[in-house]
Amino acid sequence: QQQVKQSPQSLIVQKGGISIINCAYENTAFDYFPWYQQFPGKGPALLIAIRPDVSEKKEGRFTISFNKSAKQFSLHIMDSQPGDSATYFCAADQAGTALIFGKGTTLSVSS
């Protein structure tokens, strides 16, 4: 049973455009929602995270939007750059038990 569903599987965006990746979860007990970025040959790196009592969090060009009632959250990358080309994973955690990851989105930013 996949508890965190991520879409799209792949995404191509023009340089300067907005990249949007969506995730949906089932378990209402999840209380921590991070996004990770992974480059080939590297481990995932924490980008930004949000708690369910906040509807939006912004850090630089990265913004998480959170909709608790719909059990959905999304990552927006503003002014996308070729260096943002990577695989992005959403995740959810419940009281620090374990990160449950989405299947990942491969982002390609064309110059």
Place this chain on the structure above:
Amino acid sequence: KAGVTQTPRYLIKTRGQQVTLSCSPISGHRSVSWYQQTPGQGLQFLFEYFSETQRNKGNFPGRFSGRQFSNSRSEMNVSTLELGDSALYLCASSSGVYGSGYTFGSGTRLTVV
């Protein structure tokens, strides 16, 4: 500040053998988690150790085991290797304070032939 160090980076083993992977967390971090990453299943949680005690365990067979030492370094062991165990094994460390985030190492790429 040194990151999470995993050794070895690459490993090739034969089916039926056993393997031990090592993880040194960020200094001061007391929580170490292990994840398996494969193209088909994605990132899956194996187990988490905090202060030498296993706190949480994922849905993996008993062939997968781990331990943590008093200096927070952790090892993961897989016995009776199967072809399907070929994967990138990632270690993540955390201070143990919930919501502080996890820092991942670069992983150990295990190939079972």
